[in-house]
Amino acid sequence: AQKITQTQPGMFVQEKEAVTLDCTYDTSDPSYGLFWYKQPSSGEMIFLIYQGSYDQQNATEGRYSLNFQKARKSANLVISASQLGDSAMYFCAMREGNDYKLSFGAGTTVTVRA
Amino acid sequence: DAMVIQNPRYQVTQFGKPVTLSCSQTLNHNVMYWYQQKSSQAPKLLFHYYDKDFNNEADTPDNFQSRRPNTSFCFLDIRSPGLGDAAMYLCATSQGPYEQYFGPGTRLTVT
Numbered sequence: 001a002q003k004i005t006q007t008q009p010g011m012f013v014q015e016k017e018a019v020t021l022d023c024t025y026d027t028s029d030p031s032y033g034l035f036w037y038k039q040p041s042s043g044e045m046i047f048l049i050y051q052g053s054y055d056q057q058n059a060t061e062g063r064y065s066l067n068f069q070k071a072r073k074s075a076n077l078v079i080s081a082s083q084l085g086d087s088a089m090y091f092c093a094m095r096e097g098n099d100y101k102l103s104f105g106a107g108t109t110v111t112v113r114a
Numbered sequence: 115d116a117m118v119i120q121n122p123r124y125q126v127t128q129f130g131k132p133v134t135l136s137c138s139q140t141l142n143h144n145v146m147y148w149y150q151q152k153s154s155q156a157p158k159l160l161f162h163y164y165d166k167d168f169n170n171e172a173d174t175p176d177n178f179q180s181r182r183p184n185t186s187f188c189f190l191d192i193r194s195p196g197l198g199d200a201a202m203y204l205c206a207t208s209q210g211p212y213e214q215y216f217g218p219g220t221r222l223t224v225t
Contacts, residue, residue, distance in 0.1 A: 035213060043202050045157070045216035091156060100145055100164065100211050101171075104156035 003027065004092050006105035013082045013112055020067070021077040021108050023092030033095045034075040035102065036066065040088040048090075051075055082112045117141050118217035120205050126223045127195050135190040135220045137205030146188040147214060148180060149204040157204055163188060192222075200224045 005024045013019040025034065036048040051059045051066045059066040067076040079086055089109050093102040119138045127133040137146065145164050149157035161170045163182045177199070179191040192199055202221050206214040 033212070037216075043204075043219040043221065045204060045206070047213050047215060050213050095211055098211050100147075100162055100169075100208070101159055102214065106156055107154075 003096075003103040004094050004105035006092055006108050008108045009106070010109040010111070013079075013086075013110060015084060015112055015114050016081055018078060018080045019082055019110060021079070021090050021092070021110070023075045023077065023105060025073050025075060025092075025094050027073075027094065027096050029096040031097050034066070034068070035093040035095070036064070036075075036077045037091045037093060038086075038088045039091065039107070045091070049077065079110075082110075084112050084114060086110060087112045118205060118207055118215055120203075120217035120220050122220060123218060124221050124223075126225060127192075128225055129197065130194045133192050133195055133222070135192075135203050135205075135222070137188045137190070137217055138186050139207045139215075140186070141207055141209070141215060142185060143207035143209045143215075144185070145208045145210065146182060147206040147208075148178075148188070148190045149206065150199075151202040151204055151219075160190070195222070195224045197224050 003026050032053045034051045038046045049059050049061045049064045049066050051068045058068050063080045065078045089107045091107045092105040121136050147162040148160045151157040160174045177193050181189045202219045204216050204219045206216045208214040
């Protein structure tokens with residue numbers, strides 16, 4: 001079974017608008033961590049934001065926020081005030097328990113239009 | 115300011131000719147990872163080191179080996195590259211099971 005599901009292969013967003021990238025996950029472990037990474041065309045994976053399963057509040061990092069809905073097993077990334085430099089592939093990933101392995105989703109390509 | 119460094123950024127090798135990719139880190143993290151990423155796909159974990167402890171993924175081909183001589187360096191050896199091994203190879207580090215920091219990757223071409 002797929003542990004991380006990203007259902008949006010590609011999205012277009014207008015500059016300065018907000019965009020939400022969907023991510024749902026599947027785990028029976030009560031302790032897990034959820035991550036979002038950005039991968040521009042240059043190839044480097046850039047860590048954006050982290051949410052722990054026991055965290056009470058949604059994580060935020062600058063223009064990035066994570067909409068964590070535990071009961072629905074979703075961890076959507078919201079990028080506010082999109083910039084042209086936000087055009088990239090975005091991956092949602094999960095770590096379960098103390099496992100070091102990250103399970104990645106298939107990714108969502110975001111294209112920001114001027 | 116570089117944290118995870120990979121050399122070379124681009125590598126061309128011949129079919130069957132051994133190749134070594136290198137990764138170094140200035141973060142002093144105890145875990146280092148090697149991923150393979152093919153075009154438009156998610157990264158696939160090949161193996162990781164927790165300190166000197168080597169952990170191989172079950173589906174990593176024997177053709178892929180790794181060495182970690184010290185905390186800072188980790189190498190990926192491909193003993194006999196095939197055309198199917200052409201990919202981006204990403205090195206990452208973490209302190210324990212927390213966020214992983216990736217290097218810029220090495221794009222491998224097999225001719």
